[in-house]
Structure formats: structure tokens, C-alpha cells
Amino acid sequence: MATAMAKTTTTTMRASSLLLVIVLLLVLQLNSVLSWKKDEFRNCNQTPFCKRARSRKPGSCSLVATDVAIDDGDLIAKLVSKEADKGHGEGEEQQQEEEKEPVKPLIFKLSVFQNGILRVKIDEDPSLDPPKKRFEVPEVVLPEFENKKLWLQRVSTEVINGDSGPSSIVYLSDDHDAVLRHDPFEVYVRRKGGDRVVSMNSHGLFDFEQLRKKKEGEDWEERFRSHTDTRPYGPQSISFDVSFYGAGFVYGIPEHATSLALKPTRGPGIDHSEPYRLFNLDVFEYLHDSPFGLYGSIPFMISHGKAHGTSGFFWLNAAEMQIDVMGSGWDAESGISLPSSQSRIDTFWMSEAGIVDAFFFVGPGPKDVMKQYAIVTGTSALPQQFATAYHQCRWNYRDEEDVAHVDSKFDEHDIPYDVLWLDIEHTDGKKYFTWDRVLFPNPEEMQNKLAAKGRRMVTIVDPHIKRDESFHLHKEATKKGYYVKDATGNDFDGWCWPGSSSYPDTLNPEIRSWWAEKFSFQNYVGSTPSLYIWNDMNEPSVFNGPEVTMPRDAVHYGGVEHRELHNAYGYYFHMASADGLLKRGDGKDRPFVLSRAFFPGSQRYGAIWTGDNSADWDHLRVSVPMILTLGLTGISFSGADVGGFFGNLEPELLVRWYQLGAFYPFFRGHAHHDTKRREPWLFGERNTELIREAIHVRYMFLPYFYTLFREANTSGVPVMRPLWMEFPSDEATFSNDEAFMVGNSIFVQGIYTEHARHASVYLPAGQSWYDLRTGVAYKGGVTHKLEVSEESIPAFQKAGTIVPRKDRFRRSSTQMVKDPYTLVIALNSSKAAEGELYIDDGKSFEFEKGDYIHRRFLFSDGKLVSSNASPPASSNTPFSSDCFIERIVLLGLSLGAKSAIIEPANHRVDIELGPLNLRRGQMPSFPTIRKPNVRIADDWTIKIL
Known part of the structure; x- marks a missing residue:
């Protein structure tokens, strides 16, 4: 959904004059966000904690352990x-620093976990009676993570590299120490040989603005x-x-519409650059090359x-965050000698509130870091099969x-799809869990007709609840006190699609449980088991809010x-x-919920899309x-909205x-x-025809x-x-973000300019590559200038x-379940290849009991x-399948077989020449084993004679 587009309908003419005035006021309020306007959002200089932090100079931290x-x-x-701190800014910032109360000791805790994961927490000392407990983000770190803790028994002391004082060393893994x-205070991970990996x-x-009591005459308002x-x-910021x-490059910290490799934001020759902002916002027609924070x-x-491979750093903090990537020479004016025998990339992290709860991941490979992060925050939920197909x-x-x-038109044009979506207009006056009974008088029948073809429906459910005394959901939330409160203690009232709205406080587990009950078939009248959910506007979006x-x-x-948990609000709602x-289904079927806002851990609950993009080539590219x-x-x-939303x-x-x-993990057309x-x-x-072929x-x-x-x-x-990865x-791949891999087997590069006739495509070194469409082999480690047709993109x-x-091809993925398989074997220079296939029932949680088929295919000799x-x-009823393999295509095999x-x-079959793709007309032919009729679930061997 877009940020705030006013809707004028014929029903407005029938409204009372009072309602008309309200609507006109809302239009005026929302007009400012009808297009991207830089001054509608804060920059670093307009964000006091960011401005203060950026004014600090290297060496200004006076903390010792x-x-x-x-x-x-x-x-x-x-x-x-x-x-006393030194090296701060001048003027007002310097005066504020001088007025600080004496710095109280902070508590530092270092914990070591299996798989080479280091956790560091820094917080105020509770024994010194701070004005309040600082917020620690709950229910992101997996409960079972604590069971992976390695209990430290001893700490060794060592003077390292001529330091004036000692350092404390603890075991992290067989290859690393913490x-x-x-x-001066510092924490880092080093290899056993002494080389550093990641440091803080x-x-x-380092700066930690401690909570304190307000002095008379002091103005804390912003x-x-x-x-x-x-x-x-x-003030309560941390930096x-x-x-x-x-490191050659750094990546991550979504969500920004910019390059994969993060660009420097501070340093010589970098003028007026903003840090990468992490602050969940509903941004209308976002810019395609900007460090500005978006929805998650x-x-x-x-x-x-x-x-030196791959490493990672994760700060579990839900307040607004700003992150600088420092360019080479950024600290040259400090005059401070900083020991380092290696090249490095420096970054600067600033947050408005919270505590330090940081995780260091030492890799050493890209997939090792992915696994280490997943050990902390969880892996992606396994979606139902239908959700991996095409959505309209x-x-x-x-x-x-x-x-x-x-x-019916999808069927008429032989285009498969699995899910049809309904946006906010399907509701009764923007009241979620309802239907407009004039436009949708028989929602169950509508869903059942789609389900008969193996298709599903998704409806939208946003967090803003219409403040209407006739709306049962609002009345119940008000009575129970389940809304977020404003600064005066009243239910927060903001404007969104329904007009005056309030927002459930999903930080509270009791309120989350209450919200979950609203999806039952009894409460969500008109819903069926084939209906799934879309959470939009959950940053949260408030049209008249700051x-x-x-x-x-x-x-x-x-x-x-709210400042402390803002970035996690949508996560708890999701x-x-x-x-x-x-x-609603007694826990039998896996849920599907798409969310726009996200936070670490969101992968455990559903899918994410990149929000309100635009129908232009730059947004396709980004x-x-x-x-x-x-x-x-x-x-x-x-995934991203195919075609662009605007x-x-x-x-x-x-x-x-x-x-x-067609190669995005989440594949949906939207407008x-x-x-x-x-x-x-x-x-x-x-x-x-071309779109049909892509689908x-x-x-x-x-x-x-x-x-995958x-x-x-x-x-x-x-x-x-x-x-x-x-x-x-x-190294030629490190900054390439025009191409990507789907799994370890398929390379894809988009076409990002109109009327393109050629494309420069770098194919990674180490192997040759077979064109997905033609089967023609190309050498790796080379940039190829390829002719481009309208029929496909390079893959x-x-x-x-x-x-x-x-x-x-069927109407939907559900109708393909019993269809046979084709294996495409792409042989390397050693005439070998390998791959895998995973199958389960496509919908339930029985796979967690081991009810699935997982086959490994190996071709050699x-x-x-x-x-x-x-x-x-x-379980007593393991999953089984009678599906068989109907074709095996061998790319790179001698035609003599x-x-x-x-x-x-002991069954003999012929090897014939056949096309790589059956539906694409006359294509080059390749050695093909037709109808080997081996079951996908069985052990078997096929020997080429």
C-alpha cells in the first residue's frame, strides 16, 4: 500500500458537512507525503543523537575495564x-557535554557460545538505581541459544603488541580467542595467530549516555x-x-534501496553524505539509490x-539506528596511531536508546556466518509449497x-498461478476481519471456488484499528486496555486508512495472543482454510505522526x-x-503471512517484500x-513487486x-x-506469450x-x-549486484535497460556454465558479451x-504434486555432477518429525x-511418493553414449537426443534418458554404457 493517498469517491458527496471538513483536513495533512520530499524526514543533523555522535573524535572514549x-x-x-571526555564538538554540544553528571560505571558481560559466537552486553549498573530499566529486545534470540553457551572456567592475562596494560583473553573456538x-577499553576477536577479525x-x-534525573530548568524536548x-x-543514546x-567490502543492514556493497558515508572526498539509517518508515515512492531507511x-x-574470508557483527537494538561506513583516511586528522597489521573497514554505529547487546560472528566462510546468525535469531520458516509459486x-x-x-483469464491464457490477493477495499469501511458484503457477499464460496483449482486467497490485515464504537474489535481493545498509549496515558489516536485509528500493543504477549484469536474461523467470519494473510503498514504507519x-x-x-522498540513493532505484529x-488450524498447516515491516527474527514468521517500488528500470535494477x-x-x-507498485x-x-x-524467492505481481x-x-x-513463458x-x-x-x-x-557467497x-564477484545465484546451481542476470541488444555477463571462475534455455556451454572467469533477445534474460x-x-504445467502448483520429474545434469570437466531434491507434503509440520524425502544425486564415473x-x-506414517523420473538430460556428455x-x-534403456526444454520448440538436442521410470523415493543407479 502507498503511504497516504487520499481517496475521493462518490460517497463523499453524501457525507455530512462535519465529515467533509474532517476529510478535507486529512487530505491537507496527507498532501505532504504524496511524493518523496526530503524535508518530511529527519536527516542526521536534525537528529540530535546522530549529530552528537558524529561530532566525537577518535580516542574520546575514556573508559577502562x-x-x-x-x-x-x-x-x-x-x-x-x-x-573527563575529550574531543567533543563545539558550541551547544560542548556545553551539553560539560554539564553531564559524573559517569557511573557500566556493567560489561562477555559470553562465548558454540560455533564461534561471541556475545557482548553493556548496560547501566542496576545497583546504582538508574531512573528506569533500559529496554532489552525480547523474543528475538532463540530460547535454545542459551543452551549453546560455553561456560568459561578461566581467563588469561596478556600484554599484547606493546600495550601499556594487560588484556583478558578467553577461548572462543579452536581457531579464535576473544x-x-x-x-583503553576495547573488545575484539583474533585468530590464534594473532590477526584480528572484528573489533569494537x-x-x-564508544559513548553511552546514561539515564539521569532531569535538572531544574533543563529542556529535554525535541x-x-x-x-x-x-x-x-x-538523552540515552549509544555509539x-x-x-x-x-575486508574488501561490507554488506547488510537492510532496508535501503542501494547497492549490495555498502558505500562509504564519511571520509575524505565524501561531502554531505548521510549515514545508513535504520528506522522503519512508510516511504512513498522511495528513491532507488539512497541510504535512507525504509520499511524494515x-x-x-x-x-x-x-x-581472510567472512565475518559479521549484529547489534540487537530496536531503537532508531544510524550507521556510517568510513572511507579510507577518515581518521587521518586525529593524530592517533591505531595498531593494525591488516587492511580493514571501519564503521560507526549510533542508536537512540537501548543497551549494547552485540554478537560477533567469525565465519570463516560466507555460509558459516549465515549459519552463526541463524543460530542466534532462527532460520527461515519452511513455506507451504503454494507460497513459493506465483501470486497475483x-x-x-x-x-x-x-x-x-x-x-478464469489465467486459465484461458494457460498461465499458472497459485494465489489471488485482496487489498483494503474488500473490507467494510477499512475494518479488518470484515467484508464489504455488497462487493463480496459470499466470501467463503469465492475462496472455495479458487481452492477447487488448488488456489488460495490472501487478504490484508493491518495494525491500525478503526476507532468506531460500532466496531467490536475497537470496543474490545478499548475495554481491555490493549492499545498503545500516548505520552499522557490515553489510547494513542492516529490517522491511517480508516481515519481515526489506534494500534494494538503487540509487545505484550497477552495482546499478541488476543490478536491471534481474531484469525479463528469463528472470529474472522467469511474466512476459510485456504485464506492467508498480508500485514501492511506495520512500521507502524501513522499518516499524521512525525x-x-x-x-x-x-x-x-x-x-x-516507542523510541526504544520502534523497529520491532512490525515484528511483534507479524x-x-x-x-x-x-x-486457527490446530497447528497442522504452516502459516503464510507477508509483512512489510521486519526485524531480526522476522524470517521465522513469514515472507517480506520490498514495499512501494516504482514502475521504472532503476527500481527493477535495485x-x-x-x-x-x-x-x-x-x-x-x-521479493519485490513485479512491475513496480506505482x-x-x-x-x-x-x-x-x-x-x-521468476527467480525471486517471493514472486508476486502487484500494482x-x-x-x-x-x-x-x-x-x-x-x-x-513472453510473460507466460517467464511464469x-x-x-x-x-x-x-x-x-532451497x-x-x-x-x-x-x-x-x-x-x-x-x-x-x-x-574478487570479480564481490561488488557485482546485477547478477545472483539461485542456490548453488543457477546464475541469473537481469536486463535493466530498455531496447537492450547485448549484455555483458561475468560468469564466475572455476567451472563452465550451460545456458538454461539453449544448453550452450560458456567458459567461467570471463565476461561474455551476449546477444539478448526478448525471450529471456541471461541464466x-x-x-x-x-x-x-x-x-x-498445470493451473497451480497443487495440481503438479503427482507429476513426474526431470533431472538436468550439467557435467563439469571431470564429467561429474551432484544435486539434491527435497519433498514433503507441502503444507503441514510433519516434516519436523522426519516425514519427508531427501534425495542426493551423484554422477561420476x-x-x-x-x-x-x-x-x-x-513417525509411524512416514511421507512417501510414487512420483517417478520421466527424463534425464545430460549436458556435456559425449554424443557416443x-x-x-x-x-x-537390471533394465536397459536407450539414450536419445532430445530438447533441453520441451515447450520451447526446436532447440539443440542433448543426450537424454527418456522414461527411466525410477521412483524418486528409491535408491537406484543408472550406468551409462
Whole structure:
């Protein structure tokens, strides 16, 4: 949904004069966000904590570590100020620093966990009676993570590299130590050989604004435009530097519409640059190359370099955060000698509130860091099979007749799809969990008709609840006191789609449970088991709020200020909605809930999309690094609106977007209600054919995608990956964000300019590559200038891989369940290849009991072997399948092979020449084993004669 588009309908003319005045006032209020306006949002200089932090100079931290000891398996210390802070800014900032009360000791705790994970917490000392407890973000770190703690038994002391004082050293892994430097305070991870990996406060920029009592005459209020933040607890920000050693690039910290490799924001030659902002906002028509924060926030950064591999740093903090990536030479004027024998990338992290709760990940490989982060925050939920297919959405499909028409036209044009979506207009006056009974008089029947074809429906449920005394949900939430409060203690009242609205306080577990109950079939009247959910506007979006969101001094459960948990509000709302779908079906079926706002851990609850993009080539281009960054930070099930949400587009751009979007993990077409209708058959016969082919490509590869979703579910490694994740030593891939890998086998590069006739495509070194469409082999480690046709974008299968497909196309993925498989074997120079296939029932949680099929395919020495890759099922009714393999295509095999023997059946089959793709007409032919008729679930061997 867009930020704040006023809707004028004929019903307005029938409204009372009072209502008309209210509507006109709302239009005036919302007019400022009808397009991107820089002055509607704060920059760093307008954000006092960011401005203060950026004014600090290297070496200004005066903290030293004292009283170091082991307590309850952790390293504990006090951080004490050695001398008055120095090197601050001038003027007002300097005066504020001089007026600070004496710095009280901070409590430092270092914990070590399995898999080489270091956790550092820094907070105020509760024994010194601070005015309030600082907020620690709950229910993000997995409960079982604490069970992986390594109980420290001792700490060694060492003077390192000529330091004037000692450092405390503890074991982190067989290859790494964790080091607490006492004076000046610093914490870092080093390899056993001494080289550093990741450090905090090596530049002495750490600052922790402690809570204190307000002095008489002191003004803590902050003002931005017409809004005033009362700031009842005053300044409470935290900032520090983090350095990544041996790094060539850093990545992560979504969500920003910018390059995959993060660009420097401070340093020589970088003028007027803003930090990367992490502050969940509803941004209308966002810019395509900007560090400005969008709908979600994940304060997790990954570094990568050829010589020293990959490392990561994660700060669990839900307040507004600003992060600088420092350019080379940024600290040259400080005059401070900073020891380092390695190249490094320095970053500077600033947050408005909270505590330090930081995690260091040491890799050493890209997938190791992904797994380490997943151990802390969880892996992606395994989606139902239907959710991995194509989704059709628009704001809005008008009524049941429109729904039936769209559904029938997909069948008429032989275009598969699995899900039809309804936006806010399906409700009764923007009241969620209701239906407009004039436009949608028979919602159950409508859903059941789709379900009969194996299709589902999704409806939207946003967090703003219409303040209408006739609306039962509002009355109940008011009576129970379940709304977020404003600074005066009353229910917060803000404007959103329904007008006057309040917001459930989903930080409270009791309120989340209450919200989840609203999804039951009894409470959500008109819903059926084939209906799923879309959470939009959950940043939260407040049209008349500061920066189109909730005021920072609003109050949540436990007295927590909104400033402290802002970035996690949508996460808790997403959690509650997913739990609602889980409860409604007695926990049998996996939920599907799409969310716009996100936070670390969101991957456990559903899918994410990149929000209100635009129908232009730049937004097509930036969708790739945005989705790649989400995958790097744990959110594998993500995508961008195919075609762009805002604006009308030419058919060529729409076709190119479908061709690229077919490889997004989440594949959905969506558009604003002011755009022309965009269903795939509305752009002429040829364009319909091209879009149909792009969607067919996705359905063909659904077995491969589902296998990758299972890998993400078990390991944290994303479905869609930057090239360097699969080729970590190939420096040509490190900053390439025009291309990506789907799993370890498929390379894809979009076409991002109109009328393109050629594309420069770098194929990573180490293997050859087979064109997905033609089967033609290309050399790796080379940039190829390829001719580009309208029919496809550059896509290749890596030599040495085996990819499972289903080549028969149905109306939906549900109707493909019993169809046979095709295996495409792309042989490498050693005439070998390997791959996997994962299958379960596609919907339930029985896979958690071991009820699935997981096969491993290995081709070597002229033999293809299928073996079981899964442990024995733990239930009495393990999952089984009668599906068989109908074709095996061998790319790179000598044309001299004529037959093969299938064992143990001792059955001989012919090897014929056949096309790579059955539906694409006359294509080059390749050695093909037709109808080997081996069951996908069995062990077997096929030997080439």
C-alpha cells in the first residue's frame, strides 16, 4: 500500500458537512507525503543523537575495564571513566557535554557460545538505581541459544603488541580467542595467530549516555516540524565503532534501496553524505539509490575479503539506528596511531536508546556466518509449497465478479498461478476481519471456488484499528486496555486508512495472543482454510505522526517508550498474525503471512517484500541488491513487486520484470489502484506469450526452489545468493549486484535497460556454465558479451550440478504434486555432477518429525546414483511418493553414449537426443534418458554404457 493517498469517491458527496471538513483536513495533512520530499524526514543533523555522535573524535572514549572476573560462566567487568571526555564538538554540544553528571560505571558481560559466537552486553549498573530499566529486545534470540553457551572456567592475562596494560583473553573456538583490552577499553576477536577479525572500540569512539534525573530548568524536548517529543528520560543514546579486518567490502543492514556493497558515508572526498539509517518508515515512492531507511531494519553487517574470508557483527537494538561506513583516511586528522597489521573497514554505529547487546560472528566462510546468525535469531520458516509459486495482486480487485474474471483469464491464457490477493477495499469501511458484503457477499464460496483449482486467497490485515464504537474489535481493545498509549496515558489516536485509528500493543504477549484469536474461523467470519494473510503498514504507519509514524514518546507494555522498540513493532505484529493462522488450524498447516515491516527474527514468521517500488528500470535494477541483502541478513523468503507498485509501464519493462521476478524467492505481481490494469494478458499476444513463458520457468523450477527453501530452513543459507557467497575467492564477484545465484546451481542476470541488444555477463571462475534455455556451454572467469533477445534474460546452470524440475504445467502448483520429474545434469570437466531434491507434503509440520524425502544425486564415473540423504522418519506414517523420473538430460556428455542400465532392476534403456526444454520448440538436442521410470523415493543407479 502507498503511504497516504487520499481517496475521493462518490460517497463523499453524501457525507455530512462535519465529515467533509474532517476529510478535507486529512487530505491537507496527507498532501505532504504524496511524493518523496526530503524535508518530511529527519536527516542526521536534525537528529540530535546522530549529530552528537558524529561530532566525537577518535580516542574520546575514556573508559577502562576493571574488576575483571569470571562469574556464572561469563567474563564480567566494570567499565569506568578514567578522565573527563575529550574531543567533543563545539558550541551547544560542548556545553551539553560539560554539564553531564559524573559517569557511573557500566556493567560489561562477555559470553562465548558454540560455533564461534561471541556475545557482548553493556548496560547501566542496576545497583546504582538508574531512573528506569533500559529496554532489552525480547523474543528475538532463540530460547535454545542459551543452551549453546560455553561456560568459561578461566581467563588469561596478556600484554599484547606493546600495550601499556594487560588484556583478558578467553577461548572462543579452536581457531579464535576473544580479547578484552583493559586500557583503553576495547573488545575484539583474533585468530590464534594473532590477526584480528572484528573489533569494537578500536578507535575509542564508544559513548553511552546514561539515564539521569532531569535538572531544574533543563529542556529535554525535541522538535521536528510540528511535532514535539517530550523525551521524559532525556538523552540515552549509544555509539561505538566496529572494525572488520581483512575486508574488501561490507554488506547488510537492510532496508535501503542501494547497492549490495555498502558505500562509504564519511571520509575524505565524501561531502554531505548521510549515514545508513535504520528506522522503519512508510516511504512513498522511495528513491532507488539512497541510504535512507525504509520499511524494515536489521542491524547486522557482514564483511568479506579474499584473504581472510567472512565475518559479521549484529547489534540487537530496536531503537532508531544510524550507521556510517568510513572511507579510507577518515581518521587521518586525529593524530592517533591505531595498531593494525591488516587492511580493514571501519564503521560507526549510533542508536537512540537501548543497551549494547552485540554478537560477533567469525565465519570463516560466507555460509558459516549465515549459519552463526541463524543460530542466534532462527532460520527461515519452511513455506507451504503454494507460497513459493506465483501470486497475483492488485490494489484492488473490485468484487467477486472481478475475482472470478481474473481467475478464469489465467486459465484461458494457460498461465499458472497459485494465489489471488485482496487489498483494503474488500473490507467494510477499512475494518479488518470484515467484508464489504455488497462487493463480496459470499466470501467463503469465492475462496472455495479458487481452492477447487488448488488456489488460495490472501487478504490484508493491518495494525491500525478503526476507532468506531460500532466496531467490536475497537470496543474490545478499548475495554481491555490493549492499545498503545500516548505520552499522557490515553489510547494513542492516529490517522491511517480508516481515519481515526489506534494500534494494538503487540509487545505484550497477552495482546499478541488476543490478536491471534481474531484469525479463528469463528472470529474472522467469511474466512476459510485456504485464506492467508498480508500485514501492511506495520512500521507502524501513522499518516499524521512525525515522519509518518508513531511518536517516540508513546508508551508500550512495561513502560517501554516507542523510541526504544520502534523497529520491532512490525515484528511483534507479524509474530501475532502468524500465530493466529497457526492456532486457527490446530497447528497442522504452516502459516503464510507477508509483512512489510521486519526485524531480526522476522524470517521465522513469514515472507517480506520490498514495499512501494516504482514502475521504472532503476527500481527493477535495485530490486536485486535489496533482495540479496535481505537474504544475507536472514530473510530468505523475500521479493519485490513485479512491475513496480506505482506508475504505468511499457510492456518491455513488464516482461523483463517477470523474467527476473521468476527467480525471486517471493514472486508476486502487484500494482497501485491508479495504474492501468496489468494482468499478463493485457499487453498483446506476443507479450502475453513472453510473460507466460517467464511464469512457466518458475513453475518448472519449483522442485529446485522448494529444496532451497528447505536448505534455508535448516541452515540459514538464503535461496537467492550474492555471487561471492558461492565464489568467495573470485574478487570479480564481490561488488557485482546485477547478477545472483539461485542456490548453488543457477546464475541469473537481469536486463535493466530498455531496447537492450547485448549484455555483458561475468560468469564466475572455476567451472563452465550451460545456458538454461539453449544448453550452450560458456567458459567461467570471463565476461561474455551476449546477444539478448526478448525471450529471456541471461541464466545459466553451473557445471557440476544436478537440478530437479517438473516440466508439465498445470493451473497451480497443487495440481503438479503427482507429476513426474526431470533431472538436468550439467557435467563439469571431470564429467561429474551432484544435486539434491527435497519433498514433503507441502503444507503441514510433519516434516519436523522426519516425514519427508531427501534425495542426493551423484554422477561420476559414468554412473548416476540416487541415495537417501535423510534420517529415518520418527513417525509411524512416514511421507512417501510414487512420483517417478520421466527424463534425464545430460549436458556435456559425449554424443557416443547409446544406452544405460538401471539397477537394481537390471533394465536397459536407450539414450536419445532430445530438447533441453520441451515447450520451447526446436532447440539443440542433448543426450537424454527418456522414461527411466525410477521412483524418486528409491535408491537406484543408472550406468551409462
